[in-house]
Amino acid sequence: xxxxxxxxxxxxxxxxxxxxxxxxxxxxxxxxxxxxxxxxxxxxxxxxxxxxxxxxxxxxxxxxxxxxxxxxxxxxxxxxxxxxxxxxxxxxxxxxxxxxxxxxxxxxxxxxxxxxxxxxxxxxxxxxxxxxxxxxxxxxxxxxxxxxxxxxxxxxxxxxxxxxxxxxxxxxxxxxxxxxxxxxxxxxxxxxxxxxxxxxxxxxxxxxxxxxxxxxxxxxxxxxxxxxxxxxxxxxxxxxxxxxxxxxxxxxxxxxxxxxxxxxxxxxxxxxxxxxxxx
Numbered sequence: 001x002x003x004x005x006x007x008x009x010x011x012x013x014x015x016x017x018x019x020x021x022x023x024x025x026x027x028x029x030x031x032x033x034x035x036x037x038x039x040x041x042x043x044x045x046x047x048x049x050x051x052x053x054x055x056x057x058x059x060x061x062x063x064x065x066x067x068x069x070x071x072x073x074x075x076x077x078x079x080x081x082x083x084x085x086x087x088x089x090x091x092x093x094x095x096x097x098x099x100x101x102x103x104x105x106x107x108x109x110x111x112x113x114x115x116x117x118x119x120x121x122x123x124x125x126x127x128x129x130x131x132x133x134x135x136x137x138x139x140x141x142x143x144x145x146x147x148x149x150x151x152x153x154x155x156x157x158x159x160x161x162x163x164x165x166x167x168x169x170x171x172x173x174x175x176x177x178x179x180x181x182x183x184x185x186x187x188x189x190x191x192x193x194x195x196x197x198x199x200x201x202x203x204x205x206x207x208x209x210x211x212x213x214x215x216x217x218x219x220x221x222x223x224x225x226x227x228x229x230x231x232x233x234x235x236x237x238x239x240x241x242x243x244x245x246x247x248x249x250x251x252x253x254x255x256x257x258x259x260x261x262x263x264x265x266x267x268x269x270x271x272x273x274x275x276x277x278x279x
Contacts, residue, residue, distance in 0.1 A: 079188050083108050086188075089181050093173045102131050102166055109185065113192040113203065119210035122244030134162050138233060138252070140226055152236060155224040160254025167257040171264050179271045190278060204277050211269045215262055217250035218243075224251060 077085050086108040091100035104111060111130035118125050139159035143152045182189075186204075193203040200206070225236040235241040240251065250258045 074184070076184065076187060079109060079191050082188055086185065089185070093178055093181070094169050095172070098165075099169050102169070104130055104132065109188050110192045110195070113189055114196070116203070116206055116210045117193070117196060117198070119213055119246055120206050122213045122216075122246045124245035124249060131166075136162070140233065143223070143225065150227060150229075153226040153228065153233065155226065155252065155254075157254075159252065160257060163253040163257050167253065167260050171260045173264070175264075175267050175271055178268065179275070182272070183275065186278070202278055204272070204275065208269065208272060211265050211272075213244075213246055214250065214265055215269075217247040217258065217262075219255065219258065220251050221255060 083106055087100065087103050087105055090103050090108070091097045093099055107128070108130065111128055114128065115125050115130050139156045139162070140153040141156050143154045145151050190201070190203045193206065194201050220240070224240075226233040227236050228234070235248070235251075240248070243251075250261070253261070
């Protein structure tokens with residue numbers, strides 16, 4: 001054998017010793033190979049048997065999971081069967097479903113449409129409102145007694161705070177999601193609006209007009225003085241008392257809350273104006 005075979009044997013022994021960890025220190029010299037007897041014809045050189053490492057089996061990536069079937073498009077419920085879904089959609093506009101407590105559970109679409117129609121004139125609905133009344137009455141502080149003996153009151157800061165939660169929830173509404181739901185429900189909103197028997201059946205225009213009424217409410221700074229000639233309080237200032245109900249409400253919620261409401265409505269109006277009108 002030649003030097004190449006001897007080198008191969010030494011390498012094989014070293015690898016074996018490393019793998020199995022035995023005979024390492026006893027190994028001093030690799031055994032010398034025997035020299036074959038001379039022959040007339042040179043024997044063909046013997047190729048040593050070498051274990052050929054088989055290539056590792058190729059890893060086959062797992063097949064992708066089949067895609068779930070596409071969900072069918074959401075179907076718009078009939079107007080008479082829309083309460084549950086409409087209320088859930090409104091509630092979904094706030095985290096934790098907090099808006100749910102501010103939505104009446106019955107005739108949801110019809111009540112909101114009627115409220116919008118009333119708001120286009122700057123008025124408020126007193127019956128069949130789409131939202132519950134705030135608990136408790138108006139909170140005032142006695143300010144002074146006029147020479148005629150009539151008492152003058154002022155709206156308390158605590159009264160403004162009664163509106164903090166609903167105003168906060170309105171301000172946190174995702175505008176894009178709200179507009180998307182408005183578009184989804186628009187056929188039913190339009191249907192309910194048509195039931196009112198109005199000549200102008202363009203509900204989208206009514207929504208924009210209602211927003212403009214809120215934005216037109218005056219910003220009143222300073223104490224809001226009230227009198228109580230009968231059971232109900234009235235604004236001492238005759239000009240304020242003559243204002244439409246929606247404007248009076250914007251005063252009663254306080255200047256900070258009114259500013260937040262107007263800011264959100266301007267944002268909503270900017271998005272709604274980009275939608276096509278129903279003509």
